[in-house]
Amino acid sequence: MGTTKQITEKIGILLRDSKLSVTETRVKILELFMKSDGALEHSDFEKLAGKSFDRVTVYRTLQTFLEKGIIHKIPTTDTSVRYAVCKSECTEHHHHDHHVHFKCETCGNTTCLDETDVPNIQLPKGYAMHNVEVVVNGVCKSCK
Amino acid sequence: MGTTKQITEKIGILLRDSKLSVTETRVKILELFMKSDGALEHSDFEKLAGKSFDRVTVYRTLQTFLEKGIIHKIPTTDTSVRYAVCKSECTEHHHHDHHVHFKCETCGNTTCLDETDVPNIQLPKGYAMHNVEVVVNGVCKSCK
DNA sequence: TGTAATTTTGCAACAACGTTGCAAATAAAT
């Protein structure tokens, strides 16, 4: 994963590539994403990171990252919204969200199973498919 | 689908089977579910149905139906929570949510594709699978 | 490097959503 300095450098490049100003908030939020192995939700950012961010800034930052294709949302069955960093192939205009998400019922973490393919689904006649979201619920490796 | 009277009768049986009192609110909410072909969210109930229900009652009713296995939740990527009636095989203790949900990007409706099977997914070693949720985004038959 | 232009942030105020306790109303049991 690299040293903290390397991560910071990587984040700077990522932001500049997306034509975004490099600000403390954005760097800190991206650091959290990179250091966390699971998906994060809004409330995670207000608490964590030593410094507590303003709620509004967090909302706006996540919204910006979404629009630039830096992060993506993960479906949930409650009112929370979960985000994870996109793989490198994701860009502002082209998303590769076709991977499986795993939600552990024990630790509550949601992770992206990048290696696991989303299988082909045969829809009834007349339906056009754009995107498939798969969330598997169960028990993860660490909790077993 | 049957006449209104038949539906009301069916709902009475369903409620009594679940050991729930047959009240006006519960009947009206179940009627809405049966008459709608798509999934419904909380706000749909406050407005619709001529009579407007109290917010709290709707929350509590949906919660009760969930616990009894009468309805199930559908994953979304926003803060809304969508519900749909369960198929007959669902009970309080055993759920068959293994079907595909389809969200139309044009009309916004979410429907259950009961006939469409959820394909097998090969998880990495060490993961235990309990339940798979699939949501397909695209354009539905009616909007094409 | 210093200054102007642009972008981002934080605050305040607000709107929407969801929860809890309790008394009144309704349904079930006898």
Added chain:
DNA sequence: ATTTATTTGCAACGTTGTTGCAAAATTACA
């Protein structure tokens, strides 16, 4: 028909998400 148990609606509250605007930080450029 009366008692018992359940459900409902209200009030009050906490949380979550949004918008406008002035202050602060970042970028662009001389």
